[in-house]
Amino acid sequence: MRAGRLILREILYRRLNFALGVLSAVAAVGSLVAALTVLRAHDRRTEALVAAREAQTRERMGKLEDDYRKITVNMGFNLLILPKDQNLSDLYADDYASKYMPEEYAERLARANLATINHLMPSLQQKLKWPEQERTVILIGVRGEVLVHSPGQMPIVEAVPAGMLVAGYELHRSLKLSVGQKVKLLGREFAVARLHPERGNKDDISLWINLREAQELLGKKGLINAMLALECHCAAERLAAIRAEIGRILPDTQVIEFATQAVARAEARTRAAAEAENALERGKQDRAKLRHEREAFAAVLVPLVMLGAALWIAFLAFHNVRERRAEIGILRALGVRSCQILAIFLGKAVLLGLLGAALGYGAGALVGWRLQEVPAVLTLKDVLNTALLLQVLCAAPAVACLASWLPALWAAQQDPAEILREG
């Protein structure tokens, strides 16, 4: 005969007492596990929401940046680098620079790798009579963008291939040009590569051709008369610094500001980005507040349920001792020591705690899983946490033992003579 067998037989005999004890342990462990599961689901959901919002913000900011880039192209450029001896009155009157500088300046500036300049576009422009069509046009020779930072950089102006031509709106509309059509310019044949939409500025009477060909046609080999520089992330107060930097590298040039609206838009974009960041932060704070509220609720509820369960287990254990007084008396008469009686009652508490922990863990996980926010972020498999299961399997029997300690001690101290004399 072993104590374990005695304990099991007694449990089976007084099933209700044991079941009520297990139920209270299930409630205690279940509430703890459910609370932790809900908090875990909350954290997981917060992570998902924040990640989604960050991705959304990134996407919106990307789109905004792209819009800004396109708007900036349409509006012109932030900075225009001109030969130092260029008279600005002439420039504004004629719409192009009449002085020249070496095309090599573009490479030199690019090699300087100024952090403030992201895009650099050398060009050769001249207003001239298109003899074949008998009209005035602005001929612009472009070579595309001189890459400043990296080969992976996104160009904002594409090069015009040799032998090709891009026509402004007014020109292609009035001349009924179409893509692929061959046209003659200053005696050389070009194919129409692209037709620009209406912009409402001098671009509408402009023709873009390859820079090399423009230099040949205009007799300005190796020369350009303007360089467009765009500082994508500039702020108004930084323009002076950029001017100074360019002046240091290309001393015989001058820099003028173009399109202050672009700066305003850049600022708006920066503010929009900041606002998006703030919204994201507010979202995070709201989630943190909600978590805090849930945590506070659990911090009150779980200990209360645990205390209630412990008191209930203690009450049931006292009741059990009262019911078993005769049994305790005879066991003591048979020579069973008081410490063995103590162990029998505590052993029952351990079993109660173990069973309550196992069932409570399952019930709590299920309840926590059902209580999580919609859409659910935790699957039933995610809910299972081996470490937590082991913890409750250790803690619940310990708490049940503590709750049963006084009743078990009372049982161990029962006077067998008094019990046996009572009959």
Added chain:
Amino acid sequence: MLTVVGLRKTFRGPSGRVSALADAALSVAAGEFVSVQGPSGCGKTTLLLAAGGLLPPDSGRVQVDGQEVYALSSTARARLRAEKIGFVFQQFHLVPYLSVLDNVLAPALALKDPSARERATELARRFGLAERLRHVPAELSTGERQRTALARAMLNRPRLILADEPTGNLDGENARLVLSSLREFARSGGAVLLVTHDPSAAEYAGRRLCFKDSKLQEQE
């Protein structure tokens, strides 16, 4: 085997202290079956519990197999009971949720013995309980219950059996069976102290004592 000298015991009652035992003395030698007779409330059960090391007296000495029972610690007294004393009670005091076999085996909780199960089965057979081994006390007749209690008392091969009205609830045949078993135990070298109010039960004893004016006296 059992020596009781000058045993006094009083209990606190609603109207002051009540004397249960006054200067009680007796001895039971190995192989002896001694009965103590007396009316209800004369102190028979108190004497038995005190002799079994369960009820410390106010004064006096109890020796079991040469050991001063109340000079021992509580744990040592428990061991002494497990090794040397068997109890049989009128109310049987069987554990209600244990089978006959497990009830007989209950003393093995106190004294580990690898052959306990085998001996319990053998004792159950000897007392006619072979068909009832898996039955719980509620499924037994009163005679079977007392025989189970008797088998339980003998599991650890005690030197002394203390029996408190063991036939009080039994019919004639079962009473005879229980008393014969106790006499047989005494004949095989054990000591039996039987307390009873029933003169016919006391007749099984080799020596008979009775309570008269709270004192134990030899009976012819």
